[in-house]
Amino acid sequence: MWYNNADAAYHQSLTHLGLTHLLMEGVTVATHRNLSQSHPAFKLLAPHFLYLIAINTRGLEVLISEGGWVDKVMNTGIKGMFELIKRGIESWYLDVDGTLPADLKRRGVNTPEKINGDWELQNWGKELALSREQGGVGLLGIPNDGTFKTIDDISKVLTCIVYTCSVSHASTNFPQYEEYAFTPNYPGMMRGKPPNSKDPVEECRILASLPDKLTTLDIMVVTKILSGRGTKSLGDFEVQYVFDPKATGIVDE
Numbered sequence: 656m657w658y659n660n661a662d663a664a665y666h667q668s669l670t671h672l673g674l675t676h677l678l679m680e681g682v683t684v685a686t687h688r689n690l691s692q693s694h695p696a697f698k699l700l701a702p703h704f705l706y707l708i709a710i711n712t713r714g715l716e717v718l719i720s721e722g723g724w725v726d727k728v729m730n731t732g733i734k735g736m737f738e739l740i741k742r743g744i745e746s747w748y749l750d751v752d753g754t755l756p757a758d759l760k761r762r763g764v765n766t767p768e769k770i771n772g773d774w775e776l777q778n779w780g781k782e783l784a785l786s787r788e789q790g791g792v793g794l795l796g797i798p799n800d801g802t803f804k805t806i807d808d809i810s811k812v813l814t815c816i817v818y819t820c821s822v823s824h825a826s827t828n829f830p831q832y833e834e835y836a837f838t839p840n841y842p843g844m845m846r847g848k849p850p851n852s853k854d855p856v857e858e859c860r861i862l863a864s865l866p867d868k869l870t871t872l873d874i875m876v877v878t879k880i881l882s883g884r885g886t887k888s889l890g891d892f893e894v895q896y897v898f899d900p901k902a903t904g905i906v907d908e
């Protein structure tokens with residue numbers, strides 16, 4: 656239980672919140688700042704940002720605010736959570752941590768000349784890589800720090816963003832009720848201190864370590880809501896951005 660309590664702190668701070676929700680919010684902002692709605696990269700990414708800023712804003716107000724849900728039901732509280740996010744984001748590399756095998760190359764949707772001359776895409780890439788101190792997203796591991804040279808460079812970045820917004824988030828978000836709702840399985844909050852010897856402990860000690868009924872109910876209610884599926888499947892998007900016949904063929908495929 657104590658091990659999983661520590662694991663829960665990592666999961667909620669990094670695997671879920673920090674490295675999907677919050678990381679991709681910067682990407683969403685950079686995308687809207689630099690790419691027009693008619694740009695192919697915008698059309699590809701936009702469906703994956705649906706409700707992202709809305710849920711993050713709501714989360715900041717209700718869940719990760721001072722005295723909010725995280726402060727009430729997790730040992731880390733928001734202070735510890737943000738400390739973990741700060742550390743984790745410093746070792747997250749797009750081309751390592753965010754990459755599944757890319758396949759845009761075979762689609763032949765661009766050429767080297769088009770890539771060099773595509774100022775929307777180049778500005779977008781540079782802003783993704785630009786440090787947070789300088790107003791960028793500050794992603795590490797972007798090929799050539801955002802100066803795209805090959806289709807492979809672009810493919811790597813687009814694939815990471817789609818993957819992080821879909822597969823990576825779904826796998827860390829949807830099992831939350833299953834994992835957290837029965838608190839002995841995956842306690843976000845425990846009372847007292849971990850045992851410091853291997854001596855057997857009584858059942859009453861375990862019960863005393865678990866969160867109280869109201870906190871448990873609070874954990875159950877919110878993880879149940881968070882685990883609900885609010886969007887359609889990949890490719891079956893709520894908003895249609897792609898109309899070019901050649902591109903719709905690729906989406907259908």
Ligand SMILES: [Fe+2]
Nearest residue numbers: 671676824828
């Ligand atoms: Fe989520």
